[in-house]
Amino acid sequence: MANYFSIILTLVTLATGVIWALEKWLWAPKREAGMAQPWVNEFSQSVFPVLFVVLVLRSFLYEPFRIPSGSMMPTLLEGDFILVEKYAYGIKDPLVQSKLIDTGSPQRGDIAVFKYPLDPSVDYIKRIIGLPGDRIIYRNKTLYVQPACDQQAQQECPKMQVIASQPTEGKQYFTGASALDTYQEQLFGVSHKILKDPRVAPRIPYYFNQPGTQQDEWIVPEGHYFAMGDNRDNSVDSRYWGFVPDENLVGQAVFIWMSFDMDRDASSWLPQWVPTGIRWSRLGGVQ
Incomplete structure (x- = not known):
């Protein structure tokens, strides 16, 4: 649309x-x-x-977008309205979306909007985890990243790093009646919260299988990126469908300009899409 x-x-x-x-x-x-x-x-x-x-x-x-699901909780909630910086990853013509001017590229930790690779008519929003050449492992709900090795620099290649995540106190987020565990993750200097569902086992059989790697391991091709949702057990992302091509990038999410509370009791006579209030505290920059 x-x-x-x-x-x-x-x-x-x-x-x-x-x-x-x-x-x-x-x-x-x-x-x-x-x-x-x-x-x-x-x-x-x-x-x-x-x-x-x-x-x-x-x-x-800038282009406004609405967050339609909880895959980026707790960073972005359903009902958030965000501004996406269109020129962050290149200036494109508005008709065929071919890049006219190269203004930058995604960095690890960016929250990016992109065209869903399996259906480009659909916009997705996820966090950039892997850059071209990176080796990614997601094993036992732990994220590992080995940055791309620059062979021409003739330097020692970076080692695989465990992406640290520390549990935080309190149960603030839920899927249905089940409470989700909140962690503070450090992704190469970008600190942000993620969620894990203790009820859900790793869905390794459903992962995207890249030839030449293990089923929970991926090597990001040139011109592509690896993206994941912050709600790790409730996000359909690169683990399941593969990589984001550079030409699919739309822009970087930078600001929440409106946030509607969508929690409504099932017995309410009003439709579920009618907001119940405004979450003023959520307005501001996206991290």
């Missing part, structure tokens, strides 16, 4: 822009005094500046 909206917005902006330019520099000077302006021309002159600003902001600067 987001792809279709971008295409429609671009085409309508171009159409109204052409009419606006023709009216300003060609038709208006030739029109006799007192002659009425066609409604299409008047409409284009009114809406084109607004559409142009929206197109520039949405295509090249």
